[in-house]
Amino acid sequence: MAADLPRLPPPPPALHDWALLLDVDGTLLDFADRPEAVRVPAELLDTLSRLHIALDGAVALVSGRPLAQLDALFAPLQLPAAGLHGLELREGGEWASTGQPPPGLALVRDAAQALVDKFDGALLEDKGTTLALHWRGSPAAEEPLHEFATSALIGLPGYHLQAGKYVFELRPDGADKGHAILALMSHPQFLDRRPVFVGDDLTDEQGFVAINAHGGHSVLVGQRTPTAAHHALHDPDATRTWLRDVALRLAPSGPVNG
Template identity: 40%
Template sequence: MTSDRPFSASAPPAPDFARASLFLDFDGTLVGIAPRPDAVVVPPGLATHLRRLSDALEGALAIVSGRSLPELARFLDGFDGLLVGSHGAEARGMAPPLAHAPEGIGAVQAALSAFAAREGLLYEPKTLGGAVHFRDRPAAGAAVAAFVDTLAAASPGFAVQPAKMAFELKPAGASKDRALTALSALPAFAGRAPVFLGDDATDEPALAWAGTQGGFGIKVGPGDSAARYRLPDPQAVARWLGMEG
């Protein structure tokens, strides 16, 4: 497999459980996007399906999300496999790429929360940062971007992460492609072709990375992407993974 093919709307080939390793985003990939981050609806039996999928892959499965690790674990209660949160800064089941919060995190979170309250926007606290969502007020996007950029410039150790109708401050250096590199060094992933599924701008580095490592990326939903393949929504992801029923 190579990474030089143009992005297409074609569906990916069936999963090869004997040769592939799977890395799955959470929001927009395993579950639908909700108006609020705490309002996502987790499909019944998702944790059980993920356990079975991990067994079929002999442990070569990880959930890689921008959510805080404790929140991700709560939504996937019953799944005891590898979890990576905060864009690779937190992990369960392996040594995380980043094991401590950046200096000044309290001040950064307070500033984001105060700005969101002042502008009537939604603040999402995270273990190692925070996000301001403007899904209900799309016209506020430019103001959110400007505020977050200014705050990042004054806050060493943090970087801006654009997301769907949101801007986040996360630990500088944390990214999903770096998380996949670390995960791929684990014994369960050795010799397997990485396949990453994601839907957001936060996923693009990992989608591209998978294509350079003998595997491929799968973009979930619309939009241009570095991925080779596309699936339309989380329901199609579930069907592709054999997780329905």
């Protein structure tokens, strides 16, 4: 079984024909107690700048965070990106956003906040059209938050529950990383390139499946069984080192200014 084989990093690019699609939290960045507390190393910004130039712009962030947060985190870089698992898309400067949240979401948000407030360390992240209930700081909250999120779906037609690392997320149907990647790959900057997707979470599995179907490299950060990913990197630090090596291989000379 392929699932039992040790997974290695993907082979280095022989040509400048890759399209890099990168999850953010747990992949490029180390986790923090709160989503807003993550740090973006300066060297990572330099690496992404180099890759962006070397791959003619075919470097995208694919995240559950809103685009506005991604831009704030990675400033001054403004990469093509899929935010909110693809509900927000920006490809080469164009922006396509989704519609209004359903009326029931405000009620669910208020009830979720009241529940989260009972658990020290639990957190409600309001992303507009999606709600994320984090229990990383409060293991005792896992079960109550899961029960809440499951029952909240009754009042949110067209929504589903996605579990991630220490988080339950209520999000609209069709918002997943597989769809997000296919949407990005249809853009001229990415078309006809070999897609490489790196991600760490359960929510990235749909992305791995989409990448495999397009002859690309699927790369899991960390360990999980089963997974659809064909390759693996140990942790975000290993991802950053690997990306830097790829950047040096593609553009061995000259610093990137800015």
